[in-house]
Amino acid sequence: MDIASNDDHPLRRLTLDQLRRRTSMKWRTHPDDVLPLWVAEMDVPLAAPVARALTEAIAIGDTGYPAGTAYAEALADFARERWGWDGLAVERASIVPDVMLGVVEMLRLVTGPGDPVIVNCPVYPPFYQFVTHMDRRVVEAPFGPGLRLDLAALEEAFARSTDDGGRAAYLLCSPHNPTGTVHTAEELSAVAALAGTYGVRVVVDEIHAPLVTAEAAFVPYLSVPGGESGLSLMSASKAWNLAGLKAALALAGPAAADDLARMPEEVGHGPSHLGVIAHTAALREGGRWLDAVLNDLAENRRLLAALLAEQLPAIAYEPGPGTYLAWLDCRKLGLGDDPAAAFLARGRVALSAGSDFGTGGDGHARLNLATTPEVLTEAVRRMAKAVG
Numbered sequence: 001m002d003i004a005s006n007d008d009h010p011l012r013r014l015t016l017d018q019l020r021r022r023t024s025m026k027w028r029t030h031p032d033d034v035l036p037l038w039v040a041e042m043d044v045p046l047a048a049p050v051a052r053a054l055t056e057a058i059a060i061g062d063t064g065y066p067a068g069t070a071y072a073e074a075l076a077d078f079a080r081e082r083w084g085w086d087g088l089a090v091e092r093a094s095i096v097p098d099v100m101l102g103v104v105e106m107l108r109l110v111t112g113p114g115d116p117v118i119v120n121c122p123v124y125p126p127f128y129q130f131v132t133h134m135d136r137r138v139v140e141a142p143f144g145p146g147l148r149l150d151l152a153a154l155e156e157a158f159a160r161s162t163d164d165g166g167r168a169a170y171l172l173c174s175p176h177n178p179t180g181t182v183h184t185a186e187e188l189s190a191v192a193a194l195a196g197t198y199g200v201r202v203v204v205d206e207i208h209a210p211l212v213t214a215e216a217a218f219v220p221y222l223s224v225p226g227g228e229s230g231l232s233l234m235s236a237s238k239a240w241n242l243a244g245l246k247a248a249l250a251l252a253g254p255a256a257a258d259d260l261a262r263m264p265e266e267v268g269h270g271p272s273h274l275g276v277i278a279h280t281a282a283l284r285e286g287g288r289w290l291d292a293v294l295n296d297l298a299e300n301r302r303l304l305a306a307l308l309a310e311q312l313p314a315i316a317y318e319p320g321p322g323t324y325l326a327w328l329d330c331r332k333l334g335l336g337d338d339p340a341a342a343f344l345a346r347g348r349v350a351l352s353a354g355s356d357f358g359t360g361g362d363g364h365a366r367l368n369l370a371t372t373p374e375v376l377t378e379a380v381r382r383m384a385k386a387v388g
Contacts, residue, residue, distance in 0.1 A: 007288050010044040011296035012372055019043050019375075024244065030350050035379045038340075038350045040177075042241040042324065042370035044293065049285035050240060050278050057277050066095060066273040072249055074283035075234060081287075082210065085223045092252040094263055097270030098243075099207045100126050102233040102250045103171065104134055105267050109259045110201040110231070111136055111169045116161040118170045118200070120149065122327075122357035122364065124177040127205075131171065139168075140359050147179040147318070147327070149187050151194065158198040169201045174221060175208045178357055178366040179327045180320015182216040185224055192226025202230045207248075208323045210239035210290060213298060216321035222253045229255040236279040238323075239293070240286055247275030293370075297324050300369045300376060307377060311384040324370035330354075331363035333387050340365040347386030349379045 020027060026041040057063065072093035079085045096102035107117060113135040119127050121140045131138050141157035144150030154170075161168035172191065175182045183191075195202050204221040212218040221227050235248035248271070252260035282290075301319040304326055308315050316329035328351075330339035340351040343365065354364025369376060 007048070007292050009296055010047075010289060010293050011042070011300065011370060013045055014043055014372065016372075016375060030344075034344065034348045034350050035375055035382065036350045037368045037371060037375075037379055038352045038366070040238060040325065040368060040370075041243060042293070042368075043372060043375070044241055044370070047240055047282060047286045047289040049281045049289070050242070053277050053281035054274060057274060062273070062277070064273055065269070066247070066271050066276045069093070071095060071247065071276050071280045071283075074280045075236075075249055078210075078283040078287075079220065083218055083220060083223075085220050087220075087223055088251060089254075092254070092257050092260060094250045094260055095268050095271050095276065096233070096248050096250050097246050097267075098237070099205055099233040099235050099248045100130055101267075101270065102248050103203060103205060104130055105263055106203045106231045106233065106250060106259075107131070107134065107136065107169055107171070109262055110203070111167050115166060116168045118154070118157045118161060118168065119358070120154070120173065120176070121359045122178060122354065122361040123173055124205075125356040125358075127171055127173070128358060136169075138358075142359055143179070143181075147176075147181050147320070149181075149183060149191070151187075151190050154191065155194050155198075158194055158200050162198050162200065167201070168198075169203055170195060172202060172204045172221065174204050174206050175212060175218065175320075175322025177208060177323055178325050178352070178354075180323045180325055182212055182218060182320070182322040185219045188219055188221055188224045189226060192221075192224055192230070196226050196229075202227070204230060204232045206232050206234050207238050209234060210236070211294070211297070211323050213294065213321040218322070222251060228253040231256050231259065236282040236286075239290055240279075240282040242275065242278050242282065245272055245275035245278045247271040247279045297370065300324075300371075300373065301326070303373055303376060304367070304369055304380070307380040311380055312387070324368060326367040326369050327354075328365045328367055329363065330365055335363075335387065337362040339363065343383050343386055345386075347382035349382050349386075
């Protein structure tokens, strides 16, 4: 394949046979007769600028340890161009191995063992796994109507978590996984105000930030009034399908600079140098490719909605403006708490089990729609047959 030409419909370029040659988690967890629409990997070729940067680095043996601020500088320029945000300060950015390991390090800075960490459920399962593994306790603040932040529930969780005078953190997912919710500036400002009132430190996973539709607008948490004391994690990995090339950035608001400065120096040893090169190239030169992906995702959202309406009308699906994930309410199908298990066993389609996403997840499934229209169409056909 000519990598120079893959800006044109990245989600339509690879055949199922080509995809099955991959050896990543998505394509090796299940047998070959299963269509994998679960883990967050995209079925796309590598963006040409990223492929070139990696090829050039390998050609000169540039495979040592990461150094410098090129990644942070590229992200700062991307944020200015895409989101109109010029507040990403390179001096308040630190490289970390990936977003979730960065989350762990940020939570260690602002909480201690046994302290509460508030999350909005349903939410990305590693939020539960990583938080409990580091000896913190999860406090849930469920989403409200329309799968949006419930500020009353959030305030109640903040109050309950700090009523003994101890420390607490709020781990916010923005845009939200699995619902695709994109939080507004007003919502995030209200969050910051509540956090200030109750003394809760906000740590934000913003890994899906570039993956927002044209009809919505991603708002960096650190850009809103009151967000100055926040800590954010960003990466190019989701938007350019670079999960296997480890690198992310921890960002601090002006009032959190001293917190970030306390992060152990050895944390910065974990990222891959090739990962830093790839992520930097994506942010610097991968804008056209990203726009093509966003267009393909918009078409896939429309396709999925039409297919479900026609073949599985009992499934409730409201396309979210963020991420490439679809949150399917399957409770009317009568498949119990784990409809993903039935779709896998009877239809040979792998989705993520909604119950893994905490309260509000039972009876739901998460579908990764970053695939070809052909695979998406066949997956829904199989799912319909599984319940027919």
